[in-house]
Amino acid sequence: MTAINYQFSGEIDSKKQYAEIIEKERMELLMRQFKLRDHNVPVIIVLSGMISAGKSEIVNLLNEWMDTRFIETHVHRPRTEEELGRPYFWKYWRRLPGQGETGLFLGSWYTEPWFKSLNGDISEKEYLSRMSDIRKFEEMMAADGTLIVKIRLVLDQKEQEKRLKASKSRPAYSWRMSEDDMNAGFSFQKKMEHTDRMIALSHTEASPWHFVDAGNSRYRNLSVLQLLIECFERHLQKLQNANGNMVTYERPLGIPNHLATVDLGKTLDRSLYTELQKKYRQSIYKRAWKSHRKEKSVILVFEGADAAGKGGTIRRLIRALDARLYRVIQIAAPKGREKTTHYLHRFWTRIPRAGFITIYDRSWYGRVLVERVEGFASEAEWQRAYDEINQFEKELTDSGSIVLKFWLEISPDEQLSRFRAREQTEYKNYKITDDDWRNREKRSAYDEAVNEMAERTNTDYAPWHFIPSEDKKFARVEVLKIVNKALKRI
């Protein structure tokens, strides 16, 4: 698949005629912007192109043609300290448009790898891995209903040189040129090669590239305008036909019953419990500071049956940590803006910066647990979530973080007796709700979901640990032991 050249279909005879066409077409665009908004579609426009091709002018025009209330323009800048301390895509997750909004990216996730490959600052392996991350990112967004339009403005070598010369003689524009100093020293040819390769590696069905000739600015403007109208229209039509096109997923056959292998008989006596807790805590305390020094992040995910003891286990764990180093995030059902963005958005935007620890009391696994069982996510949504989650955790660990996942398991009988005890204890009363009793009824559906989750998301880089939690003391110490061991590797 090669990029698509897009060209305005008509002829422009005069300035007046140009203005008339613009006037007519911008309304077509505006109407489609509103329709996409009615359908809650997030739109991403990636605008890239050569120096002097007129990217900035196109940004201004788009803000003029469309309803700017729903557009946010993001201009590329080198990653800040905060951004460098996290996976590459963190910066972009924070800037994603919500439903009905448009994110206009002048410079995007392509900019950094492009410059790095041009300057030879990135290994081949890393470059290919980054491009693969980009494809997966765009595929994930597209699968979630985002419309992505990628535009590249192109000039031939002669035209570009002419423009560069002209802009140098005009003092008003000389300021900008130095912005582009980083391009200096590379030939047109060399830059084209790097661009072509990048395009080839990221031109996908979910998110194709469109080339627009920027040699004549009126034709360029109208090409972009018509291209957007076409892409918007095509997406609207796809939405209308969507119901007929159910995606079917292959279900893995014969998922092992991982839960059945958890030995719930494990116990720990009190004196050993006290002794081991103390030992592991001192070690974890020290190692957490050490990983802070080494700027490594740690992400701990706690999932488990209701009343399995997640809260208590986390409380014992944080006693081993200096409050300066960790953060506990409790995840409830999404609300407000969280409901209008990709389900991973609220997790991506809250990952720890380099050197810190984030503990999730429930997590992104809600997608394949409660959302699957309760039908809050469609089958297509939770089915593709396994890959999306694996990719998310891969990007976390690629950037140097440690990811540990715990499933706390108890028997139905033990759960019942804990529910009853909670109802008796005044200050624990608030912890037991009708939902808990309802979930209990669905135990077998939850067990199936847990087994599939374990089967499909237990990776080398982010392994699951199933913790027998019938005996709270055993579970707490087991978690401390695993955390301690993982920190040792840093």
Next chain:
Amino acid sequence: MTAINYQFSGEIDSKKQYAEIIEKERMELLMRQFKLRDHNVPVIIVLSGMISAGKSEIVNLLNEWMDTRFIETHVHRPRTEEELGRPYFWKYWRRLPGQGETGLFLGSWYTEPWFKSLNGDISEKEYLSRMSDIRKFEEMMAADGTLIVKIRLVLDQKEQEKRLKASKSRPAYSWRMSEDDMNAGFSFQKKMEHTDRMIALSHTEASPWHFVDAGNSRYRNLSVLQLLIECFERHLQKLQNANGNMVTYERPLGIPNHLATVDLGKTLDRSLYTELQKKYRQSIYKRAWKSHRKEKSVILVFEGADAAGKGGTIRRLIRALDARLYRVIQIAAPKGREKTTHYLHRFWTRIPRAGFITIYDRSWYGRVLVERVEGFASEAEWQRAYDEINQFEKELTDSGSIVLKFWLEISPDEQLSRFRAREQTEYKNYKITDDDWRNREKRSAYDEAVNEMAERTNTDYAPWHFIPSEDKKFARVEVLKIVNKALKRI
């Protein structure tokens, strides 16, 4: 007013008895946390104290005692590059708790000025100005219904020295100690002097300081626990009695009719319009890049009657700017989380970083315009907003930003004809709503609000410019002229 020493009222005889008291009291705290949540109260807890006083332990305990789902802990770190490029309080506005949430600050807005004054890195004038900003920040939060509890854990010199010595001999803790290296080299006495002064300058009725003796950890824990219960309870009682206590504001007498002085007869002929636009645009383009180099931010606020031409004026202005440098933010009625935070929150969190331009199409002045006229804000709220806005703009300009405010004025007749024209033009159709017609009916109420706004928020550092906009060409060029002149000063 001096800080309040708070001491647990009972006696603790044994570990067992201590555990029993904790068990009982934490429930009292939890219940009050829920009640404050029912009343949508945001809670800020500032936790400060000497090294080794046990701040980290208290953070862990509070997360254990209260419902952590509604607590977010913020630990002090030096300001990042992103934070340094903005006014001091930007960092904290981003971290404010919403309604029903608790923000627990271990290290806070006090930390940086404290270290700077200790190290002699801040002038007396700057220090006093920062402390004044702190008082105003806390007063503003308190006035908006936030409960602020400021706690300082104190140790006597002998006890602190003992703990420091002990922690040095224990390897597990030695990691943390070096965190506090920045304290090194200053005597206990000297640090106390700086602390005392800071407390004296920030111990206000709206937000008093509470001292807790941290010499004995059980007493310390119980003191903090009881102190919080008392503060929460007092706030709940204040809420119940609130209706009897209406605050009355002094209205300024005889506000001049600023609007009447706007000469709506001003016009500009087309050829001069074209010529001047070109001239100013070239100059603004160049100067905007220059201010970018100098890392100065520019904040442009556009307000005006409906159909006065804000959008068109902004579009002409941005043609003079490189898309890399500016951002247009259109402000509509607050929604979602915006409704549960201080009204300035969404503006504070979106101010430009150093070197960039933000253009607000409507702004924080909505508080004293539409919210006042339509009754969305109570009189107490919009009355105190003038001072709050002045303070906000002062902090912006203190940090090196330029703030310009434009009011675009048209006559009622011209407005009517523009409304009618909009209804005729297909692509402008969406711009005219029933609200616009309704607002028109309230012209005199709006005029009164505009005049009072002009009278009370026209400051040296952030002046208002009233732009006659009956003739769009005149208005557009006038704005370009003023922006150009302001950029020249950078």
